[in-house]
Amino acid sequence: MNYSYISQLYCPKCGHTYGTSEQHQLCTCGSPLLVDYDLEGIKKHLTTDELTSRESTLWRYHELLPIEEAHHVVSLGEGMTPLIPFQELGKDTSIENLYIKDEGLIPTGTFKARGAAVGVSKAKEVGVKELAMPTNGNAGAAWGLYAARAGITSTIVMPEDAPKITRNEVALSGANLYLVNGLISDAGKIVGKAVKDYNLYDASTLKEPYRIEGKKTMGLEIAEQLNWEMPDVILYPTGGGVGLIGIHKALKELKELGWVKGKLPRLVAVQSRGCAPIVKAWEEGKRESEFWNDSETLAFGINVPKALGDFLVLDAIYETDGCAIAVDDESMLQEQAKVAQMEGNFICPEGAATFAAVRRLRENGWIEQNETVVALNTGAGIKYPDTVQLRPEMLEKDGSIVKADEGLVK
């Protein structure tokens, strides 16, 4: 029995294949590369029953992950985040089985940890000593910290206005942190140049083939946590879209393994009205998106004007009869407050976008009342302290709480 059943890398555009023991970035044709597994081999050796007693991290699926020797695994205990019923919000939106998959409970507080854990582990396995990447914040935080754990040096470039918390995470990891007086695309150009100048491993989104495998585990976990019954709909806040691509890949692999049966869930890409290139492409029936000019949204994790993997996101939507939908920032903030007050969960704005989309899609009938719906919250609300505005009452030391006629409590 192998630790991993990885078989090769392949190009989803031109079909070219590559080995898995050397360093690879994009295909020679410019497309991202994907990982293939010997699923027949896994079928022979592993059953879903065996999984239940394994450790409660994403490494429980090691046969379906690309790391070939267990000692290369770099782990901070990531994965198996909770899938929690949202009964009150379900009632409020008329959905009988509404769940949150809560990626706030993971190292560094966002789902980016999955991509970093698997991506950095494989980088270690193929001998990477130095990596570089541009980031809007959370991915850089995750890669910086996991690289530190792996003993890999990292160079990370982020826009000056990326959230301070993520900047601090990167700095504390000991990474070489640079700020740029511009956007993530400017950071990307600087990284591209440094990668060439100094022969660094390029860990930019989809420019290495393995972070998608880490993100795939969200799909594996959802299936296992629903006892290998697939939900009807999965919604995902979509910037670069790697999470959605990963979930789609996971479900197809599980189906081929025979661990799940029937129709794949309808996958929904949720974007912000201020940056909705995938939604526009889907509405126009296109297979690729166009660059979205002057993008703007407070959910900065989905502020991605043109995703390298846009065609894979659109494929996932078309293949599963899914859809793409944009919500405005105000709806996000309203939904964030509703989720906290009804369910006790402080989700991030991107997660709130997903729940706002759930509400809209139920209202227009695209989601039916009796369907099982899983919405991804991609990070902890505490990483975005400035999205909440409040004016609490101020008391003096010797003050008292005065309960109004209508009761102490709002």
Added chain:
Amino acid sequence: MNYSYISQLYCPKCGHTYGTSEQHQLCTCGSPLLVDYDLEGIKKHLTTDELTSRESTLWRYHELLPIEEAHHVVSLGEGMTPLIPFQELGKDTSIENLYIKDEGLIPTGTFKARGAAVGVSKAKEVGVKELAMPTNGNAGAAWGLYAARAGITSTIVMPEDAPKITRNEVALSGANLYLVNGLISDAGKIVGKAVKDYNLYDASTLKEPYRIEGKKTMGLEIAEQLNWEMPDVILYPTGGGVGLIGIHKALKELKELGWVKGKLPRLVAVQSRGCAPIVKAWEEGKRESEFWNDSETLAFGINVPKALGDFLVLDAIYETDGCAIAVDDESMLQEQAKVAQMEGNFICPEGAATFAAVRRLRENGWIEQNETVVALNTGAGIKYPDTVQLRPEMLEKDGSIVKADEGLVK
């Protein structure tokens, strides 16, 4: 088989006992109350083997928790946080088996979620409709959000200078949030008055008997994650000390159940030099602490000048041949950076205090090289964005990274 084997509440000072189906606060003698279980009953019905296949939350130990009916459980997926080997820091401090128990991976980002999950669930079970509490931030965030999930109204009073993130968490939960122009002791007085005036359930530390049961699960998990072998030393950052009291209670219960054997781990209370009442009491061989005047530390979670449960903390230390130790703020910050750079984990200042204490206790020989040592990180570093100070290099849009002679990387 019962869901819970709770048998009664008892007073550790005067021995008075109480039932468990009504609301109780302190004993009539003024002491906190503790929970008793029918451990013989559990012994007959539950084995450690059965635990392995249970859900990966603290509710896997429901027989050892006070909630009597499963449908009263209010959960956001808390517990079974990772126990992770810190090999590099272990080498750096000459400790062969050094672990972090990482309470950053829990709803609201701190261990306070454990106390809130169990405390709020039991409050719901005994019919509480409104609760009130003072907080320095993290406990209020956890109780506010879990209370929201339970449909319980909460009134929370915090000092004006408590961290903004926790203030936002409380506000977003829909709690009645009040700020006070003073310290947590001032907030406590205001809450005490409101509790009397409006007949609210007092959820202040140790004034209700159940949060300690939630925090106890850290001890249960450490034992299970070490395969029911006890470590030699457990270190805990100590403010109110409920975590340490809880861990001590857990280990004693496990021993009585026969699930662990031998000597209990030596328990270490870690405090800040700027607020070290437990350390002072321990150094003087006393059974209670004195109020610490003008306390000050950047690790505000352990800024507690006089803990209601101080005598229980000191008991735990004396009974296990443990110790109490104070570290300064600068050592904390240094250790926080070391942990991030060596292990990839962004811990909170309180957690960093524990690792600084590990280093000191190894240096002075109190911890031996071959001992198994577990240090608690009580929260995610991202909740304290202002502890990291940095000056990253700024690039223009068309700038480049210049690799110095000694290499690109520090």
